Amino acid sequence: MALVDSGTTGLRHNGAGGLSPEQLADFHANGFVVLRQVMDEASLQRFAAAALRHPPVDQDVPGQTWPGPGRWTLARNAMADPDLAFIMASPEVTEPMRAVLEDDPKVIMFAYYDRTPGGAGIPAHNDYKRWRPIGSSMRWAFAIVPLCDFDDTAGKLELAPGSHKVAHTPDPYAPVLNADRPTRPADDAFVDPELRRGDLVIVDMHTWHRAGANSSDHHRIGLFTKWCAASHPPATGYFPYTGDVARALGPEGSRILGVSSDRPIRTTRAVIERVRHDRHEVLFLEGDGALTLPGGPAEEERSIPDWDDGNYIASLVSALDERYKVRPPWMSWVGDYDEGDHQRCRVYGYRVPVHAWGVQGEGVAWLTPEEAADRADELAEGFEASAASAWVHDPVVRGKGVTQSLGRADQYAC
Ligand SMILES: O=C(O)CCC(=O)C(=O)O
Ligand SMILES: [Fe+2]
Incomplete structure (x- = not known):
């Protein structure tokens, strides 16, 4: 050789x-x-x-x-x-x-x-x-x-x-x-x-x-x-x-370095996309005059003991399941965004396929990234339209991120 x-x-x-x-x-x-x-x-x-x-x-x-x-x-x-x-x-x-x-x-x-x-x-x-x-x-x-x-x-x-x-x-x-x-x-x-x-x-x-x-x-x-x-x-x-x-x-x-920051990642949110008649729409929550992306606290899963922190897909999927009864089988990183003055939010994307039952819930609004950008003063943290646009438009090549517990069973299952 x-x-x-x-x-x-x-x-x-x-x-x-x-x-x-x-x-x-x-x-x-x-x-x-x-x-x-x-x-x-x-x-x-x-x-x-x-x-x-x-x-x-x-x-x-x-x-x-x-x-x-x-x-x-x-x-x-x-x-x-x-x-x-x-x-x-x-x-x-x-x-x-x-x-x-x-x-x-x-x-x-x-x-x-x-x-x-x-x-x-x-x-x-x-x-x-x-x-x-x-x-x-x-x-x-x-x-x-x-x-x-x-x-x-x-x-x-x-x-x-x-x-x-x-x-x-x-x-x-x-x-x-x-x-x-x-x-x-x-x-x-x-x-x-x-x-x-x-x-x-x-x-x-x-x-x-x-x-x-x-x-x-x-x-x-x-x-x-x-x-x-x-x-x-x-x-x-x-x-x-x-x-x-x-x-x-x-x-x-x-x-x-792909990312580095003095701010810890404390929350995680999802860009859930659906495609309808060529419109790429993202799920926003509308209430009290504010538009937010769904999510919750960012927690390490620790189902597989390891040192490489940063996979918050398990906590995000749990938050989505609890609120919207939806468990994406995989998610893919979109970006980390400053949230408030001291912390960051890690955002993941997922596209709901046309054959899926779909996601619904109270206060849900499906907006294109451009429609969200037009409502900039309603965005709860300010980054939501950028994150939606990054998922829909950024020319990066993405894979399927999974939870550690899925990795244990069969990471190729989805
Ligand atoms: O210890 C070695 O030489 C191999 C380590 C290894 O397989 C790895 O870091 O992925
Ligand atoms: Fe190895």
């Missing part, structure tokens, strides 16, 4: 310039591409020193105490330290990502993993996950930089070439894409890309992979990051990075 390796092929990739046509072709053929020795030693040491100041204990794992045997992660808002963050803004990472995503890359996950001596491996899987901010974009890729050699004893990261070929097709009833169910590769279909300290591997969103246990006497540390194309945001919405993270990234911050 032809892994592109500057050492043996003499290709000039220097990372900062993106990918050569051969590397790009390799990525598309195999679902991954390895760039050798992309990160310089000074950067690796700067990152490793900062990692020592920030132990990888973002998640409570019952029965595990760091640095005892286990799989440890630092993610959430870890990037708030410039000595960890700088690596994300470096062209060695962003430019190859721009090449494979064919768009501005946006961070969907920033983490370092520490598999301590005795830590278990990870069985074969792929990471397209509709319930996760880090897995629900319709175009994303992994960028991984090992800080030690991922060898036989520390634990190889093995990849299944060609396993990324999963079709995406437009949903017949709504402006979203469906991904086909994936096929699990045979056990002998995985290859060892021989990742070494300072290499960079870019892995497609659908590529199957597995990791070996750490039987060495040292920590297996790696930078694990995920990026989506700016035009393909996560269906659950982005991980809600804080303003501190944006500031730690410096001038690059706003360019590489």
Whole structure:
């Protein structure tokens, strides 16, 4: 199997310039591409020193105490330290990502993993996950930089070439894409890309992979990051990075983060659309002289224990069910909007198909985004017409976000 390796092929990739046509072709053929020795030693040491100041204990794992045997992660808002963050803004990472995503890359996950001596491996899987901010974009890729050699004893990261070929097709009833169910590769279909300290591997969103246990006497540390194309945001919405993270990234911050804010997300609302005679109408609630979008408080679901916050679809669906007796099977992120002076609202969209029973209720008004904009002084928060317009008109490519509990059962069910 032809892994592109500057050492043996003499290709000039220097990372900062993106990918050569051969590397790009390799990525598309195999679902991954390895760039050798992309990160310089000074950067690796700067990152490793900062990692020592920030132990990888973002998640409570019952029965595990760091640095005892286990799989440890630092993610959430870890990037708030410039000595960890700088690596994300470096062209060695962003430019190859721009090449494979064919768009501005946006961070969907920033983490370092520490598999301590005795830590278990990870069985074969792929990471397209509709319930996760880090897995629900319709175009994303992994960028991984090992800080030690991922060898036989520390634990190889093995990849299944060609396993990324999963079709995406437009949903017949709504402006979203469906991904086909994936096929699990045979056990002998995985290859060892021989990742070494300072290499960079870019892995497609659908590529199957597995990791070996750490039987060495040292920590297996790696930078694990995920990026989506700016035009393909996560269906659950982005991980809600804080303003501190944006500031730690410096001038690059706003360019590489999909969202960041000092305001917490406290509410979630829906743009429920129906199409009647070519009119794209959105459900508004009318009362006391105000127009609002339906919704409620934004609460983490926590049906699947994980660290990537930001999927509020479960609380939104519950609020819609309670008030309107409607449970959309999926929803897709539209945007985050300032609400009041201190908080944000995360808005999701859904199109009711023509064959559905439909949504009704007291005080319901179906307005086009333009009709809502014309009634600007009645909008309860001010952003409602913009959110409706973003769902109906923005040329972004969306997937179907689902609740964690649906993800547990079968994320492909809807
Ligand atoms: O630990 C590894 O090398 C693999 C981790 C992994 O599969 C993931 O982060 O999705
Ligand atoms: Fe994975």
